[in-house]
Amino acid sequence: MVIVKLQGGLGNQLFQYAIGRYLSVKNNDTLTLDNSFLNITNATGYTLRNYELDIFPITPRILNKEKYFGSSITSRIRTPLSGIRYINEPSFKFIPEVSNWKGDVYLEGYWQSEKYFCKIADIIRDDLKFSPVLNDGNSKVALQINSCNSVSIHIRRTDYIGRDGAATYHYVCPITYYLNAIEWIVKLFPDAVFFIFSDDISWVRNNLQIGYPHYFINQNYGKQSYVDMQLMSMCKHHIIANSSFSWWGAWLNKYEQKKVIAPERWFTDPDIDDSDIIPESWLKL
Numbered sequence: 001m002v003i004v005k006l007q008g009g010l011g012n013q014l015f016q017y018a019i020g021r022y023l024s025v026k027n028n029d030t031l032t033l034d035n036s037f038l039n040i041t042n043a044t045g046y047t048l049r050n051y052e053l054d055i056f057p058i059t060p061r062i063l064n065k066e067k068y069f070g071s072s073i074t075s076r077i078r079t080p081l082s083g084i085r086y087i088n089e090p091s092f093k094f095i096p097e098v099s100n101w102k103g104d105v106y107l108e109g110y111w112q113s114e115k116y117f118c119k120i121a122d123i124i125r126d127d128l129k130f131s132p133v134l135n136d137g138n139s140k141v142a143l144q145i146n147s148c149n150s151v152s153i154h155i156r157r158t159d160y161i162g163r164d165g166a167a168t169y170h171y172v173c174p175i176t177y178y179l180n181a182i183e184w185i186v187k188l189f190p191d192a193v194f195f196i197f198s199d200d201i202s203w204v205r206n207n208l209q210i211g212y213p214h215y216f217i218n219q220n221y222g223k224q225s226y227v228d229m230q231l232m233s234m235c236k237h238h239i240i241a242n243s244s245f246s247w248w249g250a251w252l253n254k255y256e257q258k259k260v261i262a263p264e265r266w267f268t269d270p271d272i273d274d275s276d277i278i279p280e281s282w283l284k285l
Helices: 009-024 065-069 096-100 118-127 135-148 175-188 201-207 228-235 244-251
Strands: 002-005 030-036 085-088 103-108 149-155 190-199 215-216 237-239 260-262
Touching: 002 009, 009 030, 009 085, 009 096, 009 103, 009 118, 009 228, 135 149, 135 190, 135 215, 135 228, 149 175, 149 228, 149 244, 175 190, 175 237, 175 260, 190 201, 190 228, 201 215, 201 228, 228 244
Parallel strands: 002 030, 002 103, 085 103, 149 190, 149 237, 190 215, 237 260
Antiparallel strands: none
């Protein structure tokens, strides 16, 4: 059995699902997701999240933690009691030994690298198909995206600019990063049309000046926030934030000639090695 602990928002949960799916396919084993951490309301330093993978047509097993490990909900498995090998991600560097992991394992970490599941990329993309049903406003945006040389821009701010939690950990991409990325795209694609997504769209309207055709997407909130990722994935090219949300929006795009620009810096701490987060075919600026 392959058990993966879920933590973080939709983008993080997708990385965690993907490594578990890879091991389950490779070992012909069962994938089980432990979502109990998402229900802990006093997880200091973490932004509270819900289980979000139910937007996709997948039906993974959900761990009954009390059945396997007793009534105490903790963030890690007591391996001697359970007989399950506990593996805690030591860093953001890719671990090549993942291919050797067999038997009953419990994985805790973020696993933010395509290298963990690139061998089954087609399976992952097939698993993670968005529902084609969109409301009228999003259907209109989808038609616009599909009718032009569309480029998504994602600007992440809300939980990156506070005093604790994600804000102490994640770097905030400066406006200059986006302006340079836009100019790089326009040199390649003079007919580019930009579709701008953000959790703080009013700030973006006031601070990002674009002299090219563009649209601000400002209609998906709460449980519908995932639709922004869906719309991003429909664009031909991408300028992502240092965010797993827009990372997946770009990765799920199947356009073979896509260009993806990502920030050179991912975390506030420059000593964290983030070199395996961005696929080699993407450009760092």
